[in-house]
Amino acid sequence: MSTAITADLATIARINAVPAILQVICETTGMRFAAVARVTENNWTACAVLDNLGFGLGVGGELDAATTLCHEIRGSHQTIVIDKASEDARYCHHPTPRLYRFESYISVPVFRTNGSFFGTICALDPAPAALTGSAIQPMMESFARLLTIQIESEEAAQQTEAALKKELAIAELREQFIAVLGHDLRNPLFAITAGAELLVKRLGDARSRTIAEHILASGRRATELVRDVLDFARGRLGNGIMVNIQPCPDLDTALRQVASELQRVYPQRVIRLHIDDLSGMCCDRERITQLLSNLLANALNHGDANSPVDVSARIEQQVFTLGVHNQGAPIAPAVMAQLFQPFSRPLDGTPQSGLGLGLYIANQIALAHGGRMEVVSSREAGTLFSLRLPLDRVAPPEPAPATP
Structure with missing residues (x-):
């Protein structure tokens, strides 16, 4: 199974409305098997399944796309409705109903918002069902449009979550870098301020002493900045500022x-x-x-x-x-x-x-x-x-x- 199909399976699994959609389809049509399928040129893959028939196909189950009617829908982008396959003028000699032993069948295409074909919502049963001309087809086509919106919404949410996790990881790494940098700056700053203090005490020339005092003030100021950065990093990294009571x-x-x-x-x-x-x-x-x-x-x-x-x-x-x-x-x-x-x-x-x-x-x-x-x-x-x-x-x- 390709990575893209695996991702589509995960997306459908996260959409809470899908099980309810399949339940409504089965209860409304009287058919005992319903599924959301991802259909590519070669594979029919079950993304969600409601099987009260014992059909034996679960989530992740694959069929050769060429053996299914969904393969035809992928090319025509048209809904297929069959009340009784053995008496249907178009499908009575078609190999698919005989292969999968169904009489009643309905399948509607599901598209992405950019118009590309995703797959189908389909249902079947060995018993005939009065589907043609009923409200079943427009209902399922509405479910297909709803599923399109849900797929796009879920994928957008996942992309946002992935981007957020990446940014959080970068932010944590940045703050850890700041903490390490601030820690490593303390020793050279201590040497600078200690040396400047010594020069202020020993230099007799006023101009030189003024320069040393300026170095000392700058070193102390830099030390305060490093301390602030370290405290900030500790607080932001979740440990908080440590206190010794x-x-x-x-x-x-x-x-x-x-x-x-x-x-x-x-x-x-x-x-x-x-x-x-x-x-x-x-x-x-x-x-x-x-x-x-x-x-x-x-x-x-x-x-x-x-x-x-x-x-x-x-x-x-x-x-x-x-x-x-x-x-x-x-x-x-x-x-x-x-x-x-x-x-x-x-x-x-x-x-x-x-x-x-x-x-x-x-x-x-x-x-x-x-x-x-x-x-x-x-x-x-x-x-x-x-x-x-x-x-x-x-x-x-x-x-x-x-x-x-």
Whole structure:
């Protein structure tokens, strides 16, 4: 059996209406064998069968096309209707009714939408049946047209599914490549930044030191980009961002350190801190500080340059809340809808630094901790990004039992 015929068999098998069509044909005509057949120049192949006759031909069964009346239909494209073959003027001496021992027979052609011949819907029985001039022929011809539509629809769906699977495989391969590339870039970047730090400390010439500081800043920026790419790849590949939940008694100090580092990058801006005592907090310290760094950098880049940025952190009613608030133009609804999606950019096309992954990664960190990100934005109140983390959802891992 050819690959094309095998594919046609699979297509017909996936069309749920086919068994019902054959059932209706048998019940309406009184004939006990009905089939959908794929007919080529040499082969008649059963794609679907309803056999209450014991004819002995199942799905995938093949006949020599030349021995069937469907072979004639393939050439004429005309329906054949026989009430009683032994008394039919045209078919009483035809070898096919004698070979397959039938008296009543009906077969209608099935075409593809491009006009090419697919096969037939046919039915037969050893007993005569009153078919000529009845509603049987137009009914079966309607079924043939319906089957044409179903075949084309199913094939289109299969092509779409195959294309989607291919694209998903390519996308996964691309993201794996990005992850490997980002991982392999970390070592040379570490060497660059470590070397630049050493040069900044040792160079006495102001011009040379300025160049070294520029190399150091660029290396650190590249390191941040690689980290974002790796986090993005982990999230998209289905593993999600990994967190290491541990007791974090110095989280408030770590958050202040993040704000201090960004204050040095933006010396002209005012950053106000409202950080409570966070002792007793359990979280992934590095990830929470990364989240704050992303939110604070976002506020400094997009907020009103003449207004302060407020950072707050507190624990109330067993919920840890970390917020970053800035004044400035409110976030448009269209932007708000995709705010935490990767590579999101302002719709006005304004050039931006970075990859557009900061808020996406912040949201992934929140989700990994069992928390969520919230944002409210208005012209009057400004924009507030908040991490809300119920403390009952995060706990350090249980210590391993002592071995005897």
